[in-house]
Amino acid sequence: MNFTLHHKDSQTKARVGSLETEHGVIQTPIFMPVGTAGSVKAVHQRELKEDVKAQIILGNTYHLFLRPGLSIIEQAGGLHKFNGWDRPILTDSGGYQVFSLAENRKITEEGVVFKSHIDGSKQQFTPENVMDIQRTIGADIIMAFDECTPYPCEWPYAKKSMDLTHRWLKRCIKRFDETSGRYGYEQHLFPIVQGSVYKDLRTESAEFVAEQGRVGNAIGGLSVGEPAELMYEMTEWVTAILPEDRPRYLMGVGTPANVLECIALGVDMFDCVMPTRNARNGMLFTTEGIINIRNEKWKDDFSAIDLGFENEVSNFYTKAYLRHLTIAKEMLAAQIASIHNLSFYLWLVGQAREHIQSGDFPQWKRHMVEKVSRRR
Amino acid sequence: MNFTLHHKDSQTKARVGSLETEHGVIQTPIFMPVGTAGSVKAVHQRELKEDVKAQIILGNTYHLFLRPGLSIIEQAGGLHKFNGWDRPILTDSGGYQVFSLAENRKITEEGVVFKSHIDGSKQQFTPENVMDIQRTIGADIIMAFDECTPYPCEWPYAKKSMDLTHRWLKRCIKRFDETSGRYGYEQHLFPIVQGSVYKDLRTESAEFVAEQGRVGNAIGGLSVGEPAELMYEMTEWVTAILPEDRPRYLMGVGTPANVLECIALGVDMFDCVMPTRNARNGMLFTTEGIINIRNEKWKDDFSAIDLGFENEVSNFYTKAYLRHLTIAKEMLAAQIASIHNLSFYLWLVGQAREHIQSGDFPQWKRHMVEKVSRRR
Numbered sequence: 001m002n003f004t005l006h007h008k009d010s011q012t013k014a015r016v017g018s019l020e021t022e023h024g025v026i027q028t029p030i031f032m033p034v035g036t037a038g039s040v041k042a043v044h045q046r047e048l049k050e051d052v053k054a055q056i057i058l059g060n061t062y063h064l065f066l067r068p069g070l071s072i073i074e075q076a077g078g079l080h081k082f083n084g085w086d087r088p089i090l091t092d093s094g095g096y097q098v099f100s101l102a103e104n105r106k107i108t109e110e111g112v113v114f115k116s117h118i119d120g121s122k123q124q125f126t127p128e129n130v131m132d133i134q135r136t137i138g139a140d141i142i143m144a145f146d147e148c149t150p151y152p153c154e155w156p157y158a159k160k161s162m163d164l165t166h167r168w169l170k171r172c173i174k175r176f177d178e179t180s181g182r183y184g185y186e187q188h189l190f191p192i193v194q195g196s197v198y199k200d201l202r203t204e205s206a207e208f209v210a211e212q213g214r215v216g217n218a219i220g221g222l223s224v225g226e227p228a229e230l231m232y233e234m235t236e237w238v239t240a241i242l243p244e245d246r247p248r249y250l251m252g253v254g255t256p257a258n259v260l261e262c263i264a265l266g267v268d269m270f271d272c273v274m275p276t277r278n279a280r281n282g283m284l285f286t287t288e289g290i291i292n293i294r295n296e297k298w299k300d301d302f303s304a305i306d307l308g309f310e311n312e313v314s315n316f317y318t319k320a321y322l323r324h325l326t327i328a329k330e331m332l333a334a335q336i337a338s339i340h341n342l343s344f345y346l347w348l349v350g351q352a353r354e355h356i357q358s359g360d361f362p363q364w365k366r367h368m369v370e371k372v373s374r375r376r
Numbered sequence: 377m378n379f380t381l382h383h384k385d386s387q388t389k390a391r392v393g394s395l396e397t398e399h400g401v402i403q404t405p406i407f408m409p410v411g412t413a414g415s416v417k418a419v420h421q422r423e424l425k426e427d428v429k430a431q432i433i434l435g436n437t438y439h440l441f442l443r444p445g446l447s448i449i450e451q452a453g454g455l456h457k458f459n460g461w462d463r464p465i466l467t468d469s470g471g472y473q474v475f476s477l478a479e480n481r482k483i484t485e486e487g488v489v490f491k492s493h494i495d496g497s498k499q500q501f502t503p504e505n506v507m508d509i510q511r512t513i514g515a516d517i518i519m520a521f522d523e524c525t526p527y528p529c530e531w532p533y534a535k536k537s538m539d540l541t542h543r544w545l546k547r548c549i550k551r552f553d554e555t556s557g558r559y560g561y562e563q564h565l566f567p568i569v570q571g572s573v574y575k576d577l578r579t580e581s582a583e584f585v586a587e588q589g590r591v592g593n594a595i596g597g598l599s600v601g602e603p604a605e606l607m608y609e610m611t612e613w614v615t616a617i618l619p620e621d622r623p624r625y626l627m628g629v630g631t632p633a634n635v636l637e638c639i640a641l642g643v644d645m646f647d648c649v650m651p652t653r654n655a656r657n658g659m660l661f662t663t664e665g666i667i668n669i670r671n672e673k674w675k676d677d678f679s680a681i682d683l684g685f686e687n688e689v690s691n692f693y694t695k696a697y698l699r700h701l702t703i704a705k706e707m708l709a710a711q712i713a714s715i716h717n718l719s720f721y722l723w724l725v726g727q728a729r730e731h732i733q734s735g736d737f738p739q740w741k742r743h744m745v746e747k748v749s750r751r752r
Binding site (some may be wrong): 043071075081082083299300313318328334 | 444692693708710
């Protein structure tokens, strides 16, 4: 996997790069739509390509492991073959979902024992089997198994958890490096920086992660309820330590404004369920601000959802029609809103790339953060 | 509206025609996807055109009248403008839904008083206001307001109901002919033959309907629970009376086999919720028979959903992936299955047209009815 830095902004830490994988090149900064169970909810694979212009999508290891299960994915020849998405895929490690979804979870040095939220079956994740599972799923980018601390989190627990995550990381790396790709293409492991909102811990973790010398690095444990300012502060602190010549992935972030601010702090990759989850609740992110399409005020607004960027779906359907579909609980509402929100996110990071290259990123970002944060 | 008969099968009553409307030409025999609330559930408008190849869709007057309501549709400039579907639209009269969905309905000579199933509000449908409502919705083809009798239904009630439907039809025609299209294009009224499963009543009703000399005619009150053989018998009986030079629309029919059999009986137009509703429950109609995709046997079947006809969606996704999405309750499951089922129906009527024209319709139909009826 080759990461090439093409341009660095002179005033901020924003940068433009490209990340080569065997399933295609990813232009950074990039937003990655979340396809939890092997499907980006309500969006066809061809729509992800042609409308959303997604370059890489996520899969959730926890969900895929439980259903359809590894045997099916393996027989299919990996997730790309199973779901028909032939561009890059990143899988998370399952750690986050174990802590948020599973029942009766018990964390030990060895790993985590938990009960499936689907059928109650007892399961175990360890650094080793999570590497094997992601190898079998066939992701291009594989995440280390970590514990994601909640917010707030006392320093002693954050420290203890980070130390465990570091020991797990060593085991992840050992297992990953002893094994190889299952389907004829290379896979890559990203370690994750933890340390909650404590600068001393973040420093220790970022240095530890950087020392591993992997092809890319991730920042975890943020966007878990802390104030945005604290998230920015930690992100800036960590990106200053992580190597400049490797892509940096900020996990689970965020709103359009969050994404723009963190691009300015040197982040290259983002994922978040917000554009799709909020779409299903009728919240639209647009070039003119945030819309709750259920609001009465849109019932007779026959203007397009968003004319601020070129996109067939956003330019075609009207706000009044989308409101009607949403109120009437028509599935097409979620389909339209999901395509729109994701397209908007991908358009936004594409614009960021252009403005970093043209040299006016800071001014553009200031203006855009204000525009896209407005409630309409 | 011009209906041109291009070809008649020599052995059956099947025929190929074309029906010209100001929103485009409809090749018959045709299947019309149902877009209840202004959206064919789970299918984008462009998918209806490009994948399904729908030539005309339905809207339900009852649903659209209650939500979004006439004021919104009128302000949009009619349903075509509201939902972005620029090909022909047919609306039913709302009668069927009033009897199946509304509460506290009371039928009188004047019309039907009922309570909305959405907000409990008291509403009234009369032959006159139902014409006005459909005028305002802007359908190309408008259906007469009728009472659809259930099955079974005693002769005296069927007779009484048919007589009322006939009196209502006269009022529909009067109102329709006194008014004109709201949006600059012509609209057309189809009367509906009733009479339950009684040949004497069906004769009386078909003759009464034929006498009105409208541009097209419909057969209602079938596919309401009666055996298929009885439905075929009534359909054959009625098509023998309805004028040959006008399109015949059999309402609410049916399975792929039902559609083929009724094409052979001289029917030109069909609608049914089955392809979309059953899709949402995991039932697929394919060129090789009927599939319940939830079935365990498909979990590791990595063959395409259907390779029996050219269709991007049916040819792209595998049975194993669609089963996984269905079991995992992913919205994409309903989207894929709905496009597939509708595409299959439209492919099937297209094939019927070709075989009527090439002269081997009866043999082809016999073979195809058997193939598509199999449970796999």
